[in-house]
Amino acid sequence: MNAGSAGKLSVVGKLSVVGLGPGEARFLTPQAQAALEAADALYGYIPYLDRVPARDGQTRHASDNREELARAGAALAHAASGAQVAMVSGGDPGVFAMAAAVIEAIEAGPDDWRELELEIVPGITAMLAVAAQAGAPLGHDFCAISLSDNLKPWELIERRLSLAAQAGFVMAFYNPVSKARPHQLDTAFDILRDELPASVPVIFGRAVGRADERLAVVPLSEARGDMADMATCIIVGSVETRIVERPGRPALVYTPRRSGGR
Amino acid sequence: MNAGSAGKLSVVGKLSVVGLGPGEARFLTPQAQAALEAADALYGYIPYLDRVPARDGQTRHASDNREELARAGAALAHAASGAQVAMVSGGDPGVFAMAAAVIEAIEAGPDDWRELELEIVPGITAMLAVAAQAGAPLGHDFCAISLSDNLKPWELIERRLSLAAQAGFVMAFYNPVSKARPHQLDTAFDILRDELPASVPVIFGRAVGRADERLAVVPLSEARGDMADMATCIIVGSVETRIVERPGRPALVYTPRRSGGR
Known part of the structure; x- marks a missing residue:
């Protein structure tokens, strides 16, 4: 469903909401690792972004912890432009973390956000x-x-x-x-x-x-x-x-x- | 605390209770992977053991799903002989799975089981x-x-x-x-x-x-x-x-x- 470099009109973007687990890399699943590596852009709360090694050609968009809906909207808008975007989350994104905020933003947002591919990547919750x-x-x-x-x-x-x-x-x-x-x-x-x-x-x-x-x-x-x-x-x-x-x-x-x- | 090949009298064994996550290898954390690779012996319910690739020099001890306490006791006795043992569990071992059964067996078992190194390796629960x-x-x-x-x-x-x-x-x-x-x-x-x-x-x-x-x-x-x-x-x-x-x-x-x- 993704096409990183094709013309924008025909491209469906993707947002992965990625659970990093509780801290060290020993908790990071291969699925999460793959989603981080495939992303054109990373979004997230600064301490979580800091856990992900930098990679050439991948942009990083750090935000404050209290701006969850704004962060979700920015990541969705970026994905809607045809990009492959990863939102990083501590622990499991579905447990008191970013997955619900992203879906709230989709529900309230423009129609084309519902057409995006959305992947929630589970993690070890605290x-x-x-x-x-x-x-x-x-x-x-x-x-x-x-x-x-x-x-x-x-x-x-x-x-x-x-x-x-x-x-x-x-x-x-x-x-x-x-x-x-x-x-x-x-x-x-x-x-x-x-x-x-x-x-x-x-x-x-x-x-x-x-x-x-x-x-x-x-x-x-x-x-x-x-x-x-x-x-x-x-x-x-x-x-x-x-x-x-x-x-x-x-x-x-x-x-x-x-x-x-x- | 472990010594795979040293004399038995001075050796303290180790039991790792390892969460494999819900199925495919994409959920297996690096910590779980390392515990499986380091083990001299694997214990577990047959379908979970079947998910772990065989390795030379590592023994496998499969059991039925209803024999949780017996399985825990066998793994603990094996570890108490000085071995490094891994008990495999689906999902997270702490959620309706093997970790509680292992600790129940420790509580009811011989004193030397309390001297073992016990490691619980969390996993993605269902x-x-x-x-x-x-x-x-x-x-x-x-x-x-x-x-x-x-x-x-x-x-x-x-x-x-x-x-x-x-x-x-x-x-x-x-x-x-x-x-x-x-x-x-x-x-x-x-x-x-x-x-x-x-x-x-x-x-x-x-x-x-x-x-x-x-x-x-x-x-x-x-x-x-x-x-x-x-x-x-x-x-x-x-x-x-x-x-x-x-x-x-x-x-x-x-x-x-x-x-x-x-």
């Missing part, structure tokens, strides 16, 4: 990397919640936390804190302390998959908002989540496959 | 591949539920479905049906029809990431259990999930990042 580092905390039913109230009311987040605890889901939190909302994560832990035992393990995975990765596990009773920043993915266990101590090695946190029905 | 193929249905808060009642009571699954619908989560279903329980998926859809509008999109992704992949999208009112088998991952949208029609291309299914609070 909770999978944090879980792998900690053991197998996502081994049973779980949910993923963004704690940012930029795009939804905080009351909805509170309600989801309560219902998720009642359902017995392990929970992964994305976007747990920001400078604009330093206290909401403490509120979230307070809500969970009303529903769950004090001993439930809480995993703070910061920059997992990068050289400076850091993992901490504390009981819910000791979990505090200032243990996280925007680069942290948090996993809160269920009442069934267990800790296996090991001599000379970090303990393993896992949720058994079998559930007693609590 | 719901991420299905979501990428369909658009961005997991673009907002979501949950993942195994519909198998082999290891938990069916009543718990029913309760989780109701609570997840009330919370407004998009839902991904793993292990949706089996020969032993052909009617439960219909029951699950009936429960959701009580809680959600008839128009909510339901995505059936079968063998996504393989040559014979098939994707179908139907409204919840038309979703039927016989549309799935054990190789299917199902994503049920929320009340906010949308469909964007495209001329000459499959429609895109996505859940907007912004939520009105329903």
Whole structure:
């Protein structure tokens, strides 16, 4: 469907939304690698673009993290001119990342954006990397919640936390804190302390998959908002989540496959 | 911590639990590739082992899918003899797969299994591949539920479905049906029809990431259990999930990042 150098009138462009995974190149799938190499132009948030080696003849269009819809529109317009464009995204583009923003832009944009070839290239999302580092905390039913109230009311987040605890889901939190909302994560832990035992393990995975990765596990009773920043993915266990101590090695946190029905 | 050929008494073995992703090699991360290449022995369910090219000097130990704990124990015992062992798993090993079974076996097993080096290598789990193929249905808060009642009571699954619908989560279903329980998926859809509008999109992704992949999208009112088998991952949208029609291309299914609070 693509033709890099043919006449523009007959060319259908392509946009690939590419998941880079959580950090180092060891997480980058061959499909993602191929999409990056094939692109005439790369778009993305600056730290993600910085992970992709420069290549002759490939242009780079960096943007701020808050400009998601504008970035999506610029990449779509570029693809609509007949180019092969890659939008880079951390983790998996479909999980609290660029894929939904791109499709929102397509829905609201000019008709010819719907004619483009659109490829979403999945990646290792943060909770999978944090879980792998900690053991197998996502081994049973779980949910993923963004704690940012930029795009939804905080009351909805509170309600989801309560219902998720009642359902017995392990929970992964994305976007747990920001400078604009330093206290909401403490509120979230307070809500969970009303529903769950004090001993439930809480995993703070910061920059997992990068050289400076850091993992901490504390009981819910000791979990505090200032243990996280925007680069942290948090996993809160269920009442069934267990800790296996090991001599000379970090303990393993896992949720058994079998559930007693609590 | 590893030493492939040193004397057994001083050798600490290693077990890597490796996520192969949903099918084709384009999903296999460099970290997973390296773990497979470094292993003295491979363990796993036969169809997953079949995806890994044979290598001289590497032994292969295939097992049936229902023997998860026995398979985990055999791999751990082998690693405890000083070997470097890889357990292969489809998708991500931490999501309804082998990582939790391995840690359960460690917890219940002999002390020296806790001294092994254990590496969990994350992979692209099925719901991420299905979501990428369909658009961005997991673009907002979501949950993942195994519909198998082999290891938990069916009543718990029913309760989780109701609570997840009330919370407004998009839902991904793993292990949706089996020969032993052909009617439960219909029951699950009936429960959701009580809680959600008839128009909510339901995505059936079968063998996504393989040559014979098939994707179908139907409204919840038309979703039927016989549309799935054990190789299917199902994503049920929320009340906010949308469909964007495209001329000459499959429609895109996505859940907007912004939520009105329903």
